[in-house]
Amino acid sequence: MKVLLDTNVVLDVLLMRQPWVAHSQLVWAACDEGRIQGHIAAITPPNIFYIVRKLVDAGRARECVKICLEAFGVLNLDQASLRDALNRNGADFEDDIHVACASACGIDAIITRDPRGFAGAPMPIFDPATFLARLPQ
Secondary structure, three states: OEEEEOHHHHHHHHOOOOOOHHHHHHHHHHHHOOOOEEEEEOOHHHHHHHHHHHHOOHHHHHHHHHHHHHHOEEEOOOHHHHHHHHHHOOOOHHHHHHHHHHHHOOOOEEEOOOHHHHOOOOOOEEOHHHHHHHOOO
16 A cells, blocks of 8 residues: 655654654554555655754754655656646645645555645545554554
8 A cells, every 4th residue: 555644744753743653653664564655745855854954953854854765755746746736726735735746646545634634635534543543454
């Protein structure tokens, strides 16, 4: 199963954000174990760098991006995906970009802490806890 991890799920692990880190770590572990194929959108690494640099520092931001690039596949972001995202007219353009990238790359599900932000997505949307409950052992 190919899944896209939303930026908030990845940041929960990288920054050990409570109370979400426990479930997000288990999703990440499922990727590491090969039980699922974890991916992030191309927009995620620059967003992670920006957020971690603001909260911690640039050195930690670079380390976090490196960790992500080693842990996950990166879905391309091209002009067609950006046009698709614009046409989705969702409340959050970044979420629309995630959906457009996921659609173009055959992603089976998106894992996010903000499922409502992905309304109308053509694939199932799960919060980490719900996804883990449905993941075969």
